[in-house]
Amino acid sequence: MPEAQIAVVTGGASGIGWATCAELRRTGWKVALADLDIGRAEERAASDSDVFFAVALDVRNQTSVDECFQKITDRWDHIDLLVNSAGIQAHTRLAELDWLAWESVLDVNLSGTLRCMVAASRYMLARKRGTIVNLSSVAGERGAPGRAPYNASKAAVVSLTRTAAVEWALSGLRVNAVAPGYVETEMLAEFQQSGSLDLSHILQRTPMGRLASPLEIASVICFLASEAASFITGQVIAVDGGFLADYGVPSSHVPDSA
Ligand SMILES: NC(=O)c1ccc[n+]([C@@H]2O[C@H](COP(=O)([O-])OP(=O)(O)OC[C@H]3O[C@@H](n4cnc5c(N)ncnc54)[C@H](O)[C@@H]3O)[C@@H](O)[C@H]2O)c1
Numbered sequence: 001m002p003e004a005q006i007a008v009v010t011g012g013a014s015g016i017g018w019a020t021c022a023e024l025r026r027t028g029w030k031v032a033l034a035d036l037d038i039g040r041a042e043e044r045a046a047s048d049s050d051v052f053f054a055v056a057l058d059v060r061n062q063t064s065v066d067e068c069f070q071k072i073t074d075r076w077d078h079i080d081l082l083v084n085s086a087g088i089q090a091h092t093r094l095a096e097l098d099w100l101a102w103e104s105v106l107d108v109n110l111s112g113t114l115r116c117m118v119a120a121s122r123y124m125l126a127r128k129r130g131t132i133v134n135l136s137s138v139a140g141e142r143g144a145p146g147r148a149p150y151n152a153s154k155a156a157v158v159s160l161t162r163t164a165a166v167e168w169a170l171s172g173l174r175v176n177a178v179a180p181g182y183v184e185t186e187m188l189a190e191f192q193q194s195g196s197l198d199l200s201h202i203l204q205r206t207p208m209g210r211l212a213s214p215l216e217i218a219s220v221i222c223f224l225a226s227e228a229a230s231f232i233t234g235q236v237i238a239v240d241g242g243f244l245a246d247y248g249v250p251s252s253h254v255p256d257s258a
Pocket residue numbers: 010011012013014015016017034035036037057058059060084085086087088108112135136137138179180181182183184185186187188
């Protein structure tokens with residue numbers, strides 16, 4: 001029997017992370033759901049305990065990261081894929097910068113991603129095979145008022161992705177990122193509840209005129225993880241309904257043709 005493919009998904013208990021776990025299961029992987037919210041990860045994992053394994057993880061804490069990867073390899077021996085989906089957001093204007101918000105967001109979104117990449121690489125480099133998919137965002141490619149911590153963290157994830165891809169290319173590892181536009185998850189609901197997101201503006205600003213479903217992001221993550229993407233490394237794939245392609249000229253500005 002061929003060896004099972006093993007994936008670790010940080011933030012696997014919710015949103016894009018959970019959709020990725022479900023999609024990986026559908027395509028035959030075994031999946032560790034590594035999340036701060038262990039109760040929720042366990043609930044999710046109980047839906048198929050042969051395939052899913054819930055593990056507590058705080059990406060801000062090096063000991064927690066090391067213990068998490070140790071538990072996963074104790075159970076399954078190796079790791080083929082790491083998906084870094086754990087992420088948080090906070091809003092603060094530059095002139096009144098909330099340094100705690102800055103440090104918290106950078107700690108989870110950037111340093112947390114790096115901690116998990118380094119931990120996974122120990123197992124992957126030893127076997128000279130493995131792939132990593134990081135979550136950036138359209139926010140990493142554009143500016144937005146009050147979004148310095150989140151946007152800077154996501155731009156830095158792109159740089160980290162490219163650096164790791166180049167550094168590990170000859171060692172058999174591929175590293176890519178996806179940059180979602182606006183996705184229908186709890187993170188987005190929080191944005192709306194806090195009054196910091198006007199959905200009608202987002203829908204107008206997105207050429208396809210709608211939000212993404214978590215599955216639409218998960219399926220691109222699964223493609224990047226698959227053999228079909230065996231020569232793709234160091235790339236950032238926008239999954240954004242045309243958001244980044246558009247520089248904002250409304251179609252009403254086009255005169256009717258004579
Ligand atoms: N939802 C969107 O519109 C959107 C758009 C672009 C990028 N993203 C990115 O995609 C990723 C997933 O977003 P989502 O919308 O699914 O979010 P979500 O809030 O639904 O899920 C995030 C998960 O991360 C976990 N988490 C938070 N802090 C953690 C920590 N310290 N250690 C371990 N786990 C932790 C949470 O418990 C949660 O399960 C994030 O990196 C986010 O920035 C989301």
